[in-house]
Amino acid sequence: MPEPSRRLRWLWLLVAYLAIALAIIGVVVPGLPTTEFVLLAAWAAGKSSPKLAAWLENHRLFGPMLRDWKDGGRISRQVKITSSVTMLAAFTFMALTVSHTLSVVCTGILMLIGAGYIWSRPERRKPPSDE
16 A cells, blocks of 8 residues: 555645646636636645646746746736636626526625735736846
């Protein structure tokens, strides 16, 4: 029987790969977050696979998000705008298609809280100008 830490390593690796899959789906599906799943994948990969963690950090799409987050919990302006627009689109679609008013209102409140948190995070530092 494998030692407990070895079994946990496989669990964290599974979590990392599932989070990566959800992040990739989130790139194209409005309302499904990408950044949160990338952060979860990086955290789980850090516990299970240094090779996977390095791949994520150097990835063309996911790497900048991870580096920004490690540098003081930063979220780029582009990610903030994209998140807000997709949440608004998802909420609009829901408001037009769901007849249960309480569900729509609660979802809208949760989206506002999420957007507020995203916009409260610092943005990427600008490189010093060559003046």
